[in-house]
Amino acid sequence: MSKELTKRADDYSQWYNELVVKAGLADHSAVRGCMVIKPYGYALWENMRDQLDKRFKETGHVNAYFPLFVPKSLFEAEEKNAEGFAKECAIVTHYRLKTDPQNKGKLIVDPDAKLEEELIVRPTSEAIIWNTYKGWIQSYRDLPLLINQWANVVRWEMRTRLFLRTAEFLWQEGHTAHATRNEAIIETEKMLDVYAEFVEDWMAVPVIKGIKTASERFAGAEETYCIEAMMQDGKALQAGTSHFLGQNFAKAFDVKFSDKENKLDYVWATSWGVSTRLIGALIMAHSDDQGLVMPPKIAPVQVVIIPIYKGEESKPVIDEKVATIIAELKVLGIRVKYDDSDNTRPGWKFAEYELKGVPVRIAMGLRDMENNVVELARRDTKEKKSVSLNGLSTYIKDLLQEIQQNIYNNALAFRNEKTSVVNTWEEFVKVLDEKAGFVAAHWDGTPETEEKIKQESKATIRCIPLNNVQEEGKCILTGKPSTQRVLFARAY
RNA sequence: CGGGAUGUAGCGUAGCCCGGUUAUCGCGCCUGGUUUGGGACCAGGAGGUCGCAAGUUCGAAUCUUGCCAUCCCGACCA
Numbered sequence: 001m002s003k004e005l006t007k008r009a010d011d012y013s014q015w016y017n018e019l020v021v022k023a024g025l026a027d028h029s030a031v032r033g034c035m036v037i038k039p040y041g042y043a044l045w046e047n048m049r050d051q052l053d054k055r056f057k058e059t060g061h062v063n064a065y066f067p068l069f070v071p072k073s074l075f076e077a078e079e080k081n082a083e084g085f086a087k088e089c090a091i092v093t094h095y096r097l098k099t100d101p102q103n104k105g106k107l108i109v110d111p112d113a114k115l116e117e118e119l120i121v122r123p124t125s126e127a128i129i130w131n132t133y134k135g136w137i138q139s140y141r142d143l144p145l146l147i148n149q150w151a152n153v154v155r156w157e158m159r160t161r162l163f164l165r166t167a168e169f170l171w172q173e174g175h176t177a178h179a180t181r182n183e184a185i186i187e188t189e190k191m192l193d194v195y196a197e198f199v200e201d202w203m204a205v206p207v208i209k210g211i212k213t214a215s216e217r218f219a220g221a222e223e224t225y226c227i228e229a230m231m232q233d234g235k236a237l238q239a240g241t242s243h244f245l246g247q248n249f250a251k252a253f254d255v256k257f258s259d260k261e262n263k264l265d266y267v268w269a270t271s272w273g274v275s276t277r278l279i280g281a282l283i284m285a286h287s288d289d290q291g292l293v294m295p296p297k298i299a300p301v302q303v304v305i306i307p308i309y310k311g312e313e314s315k316p317v318i319d320e321k322v323a324t325i326i327a328e329l330k331v332l333g334i335r336v337k338y339d340d341s342d343n344t345r346p347g348w349k350f351a352e353y354e355l356k357g358v359p360v361r362i363a364m365g366l367r368d369m370e371n372n373v374v375e376l377a378r379r380d381t382k383e384k385k386s387v388s389l390n391g392l393s394t395y396i397k398d399l400l401q402e403i404q405q406n407i408y409n410n411a412l413a414f415r416n417e418k419t420s421v422v423n424t425w426e427e428f429v430k431v432l433d434e435k436a437g438f439v440a441a442h443w444d445g446t447p448e449t450e451e452k453i454k455q456e457s458k459a460t461i462r463c464i465p466l467n468n469v470q471e472e473g474k475c476i477l478t479g480k481p482s483t484q485r486v487l488f489a490r491a492y
Numbered sequence: 493c494g495g496g497a498u499g500u501a502g503c504g505u506a507g508c509c510c511g512g513u514u515a516u517c518g519c520g521c522c523u524g525g526u527u528u529g530g531g532a533c534c535a536g537g538a539g540g541u542c543g544c545a546a547g548u549u550c551g552a553a554u555c556u557u558g559c560c561a562u563c564c565c566g567a568c569c570a
Contacts (some may be wrong), residue, residue: 087568159569307528346529
């Protein structure tokens, strides 16, 4: 098996593509743009999902499940939303196949099985959910309605990449209904905070919270909040969004409620989501030329133990000692794997677990046992040292925390280094070309200027940061007055 | 979806231009043995719809056409 990984500096994009496959996270499938998430990649997703799910529930949400298909008439009800997604929808038009009379053993679509109304494979579920909410909401007592679903969605993207942009992807989508505008806005911001905390604390990826400009806004939203992350090639990645939908969907689906004074009003809505794209962010934020670097908190395997033995006799002795280490680690809730497979040698295993990004590796041989130590290597710094068996489990527990923090600190330092403040168009273009990263610059606030900047520099406004400093300035393109800087970047 | 490139065993590849015995080599895999502190070694062995489908031909991995998938550039991307 060839495991030689392309270097990031040689071809970042190829490095990413190879890494995803070679580390065993995912594979291409027989279906254009759709991936197979392999057990190691799925274990990662499960850890992320479980942690997010816990936080959703802590903030009062419950899970439900809505259909994969959306009847076209419902899909088109909220006009802007429909328009925004129309270009990338998969559509079910028939419900039956039959054997081809011209070609034995082959199937054709049965022309007699045409659906009366086409079904859209959900690219997002606002339509089907709001159609359902109409039947669930009559009174202010039914509010707030705080529901999340874990699901797959399909967006027929022209150009796909594993995890970053696939035609089908896994995500969660929260859809909430509220009695007041203010309450819905608070919800939108609260869920953005949940995302930001999760991505920073668990995935060790620092993010900038902000709001999108009108042209980058979710189709059908009044305001789109987002978290933006910085990748190692200096490109930005939108890691999550939380939308304040106003009363747009309530009006489109006629969802009204009676308040305490028996006045009828449309409900206020939010929706928010993160997807398997986060895995792409994780990979591109931390990993290196040897492979993945997993933050311990979400690593499927936190500690791998590799036995080193001479002759079959010594193996059981090591096994026995390792069993006690594993037991101690498990007591502390540490996810540990003992790789005593005998079809590869230690050196091969070392390289393999580096590729897979396991945070801590322990090598254990007779020599170590005699000295009451293990050889311990950390993935993030690649340091190796002997550590006493006495108190090993608490040492590792602390070390995992330190690694988590160190990975975050590195990513933060990198992002800070890749964040520039510029005042002129020349500087702006120069920084984008030579240094990349986030560029804070003044913008006159018009969509026309935003579009022109995009055309000429390929950079988009990633967000207007929350709690942004207000300062007088001049738009880098038009020279018109501006009251604040916005964050530009080339993005995924 | 437009332009370019690629597709031969699980992976990486030779052969293709100029059609002709049994499709090359390495890694991996299986069996046996020796090994095991940074990607082990020896011996034997298995594994192939040459991306798919048509066509040209006595004969196609090789030539032609169509399709599929992947990668790069562009357009698109809540």
